[in-house]
Amino acid sequence: MTIRKIATIGHPVLRQVARPLTRAELETPAVQALIDDMIETMRDANGAGIAANQVHEPVQITVIEVGDNPRYPYKPKIPLTVLVNPVIEPLDDELFENYEGCLSVPDLRGVVARHTRIRVKYWDRHGNEVEQVVQGLSAGTFQHECDHLQGRLFVDRVTDPTTFSTWREWERHHKDAFVERVRALVARYGS
Secondary structure: OOOOOOOOOOOHHHHOOOEOOOHHHHOOHHHHHHHHHHHHHHHHOOOOEEEHHHHOOOEOEEEEEEOOOOOOOOOOOEEEEEEEEEEEEEOOOOEEEEEEEEOOEEEEEEEEEEEOEEEEEEEOOOOOEEEEEEEHHHHHHHHHHHHHOOOOOHHHHOOOHHHOEOHHHHHHHOHHHHHHHHHHHHHHHOO
16 A cells, blocks of 8 residues: 555646546456555545545545544544445535535635535445435535545635634634534434
8 A cells, every 4th residue: 555645726636527437447456556545545644535536546436434533533433435436415405514624725624514414326445336324524524525526625615715714723713613513413413
C-alpha cells in the first residue's frame, strides 16, 4: 500500500466528473491497489473519507471510515465502506447544517446544508450490489464524499460565505455550538 498525494483546491482533477467503472475494471489488481492506497491515505490524513479523484484518479470510487478520529471526535462511527459507482437518493426534504472541512481544502470549514436521510446504491470493492439507508451526521459524510465524484467541493455548497472559518478559529468560536447540534442529530438518528 502507498500513501498517495492528495490534490488540493485549484487542481483540475477535483473538478472532473469521475467516470464509472465496469466490474471487469474493478477486479483488476490496479484498481484493487488503488482502493488499498485510498484507505491508507485516508487513515494517514485522519480523514473521514476520500474519493479517488482526490488522489488524482478520476474514477467513481470513494472510501469512508470513522473510528476514533482525532479530527472528528463528535462523528458517529462508520465501518470501513468502499463505494464504487455510488448513487444517492434523498429520502425526504429535511436538511441539517453541517460544518464541513475537506482534505482537499486544507484549514477551511464552512456550513453546508445536507439531507438527513439518504439511500445509497453502490458496488462494494468486490462488485456486490449494496443498498443502504444512511441518516443523521453520517448521511452528510456520504454526501460530501460522493460530491467529489461529481467534481464538487463543499465550498460550492456553502450558501453563506460568512460561515467560512479556519480550523483554529472554528474550534475557538463555533465548535461547541456545532457539537451541541450534532449531538441532538445523532441522538435522533443514532448516526
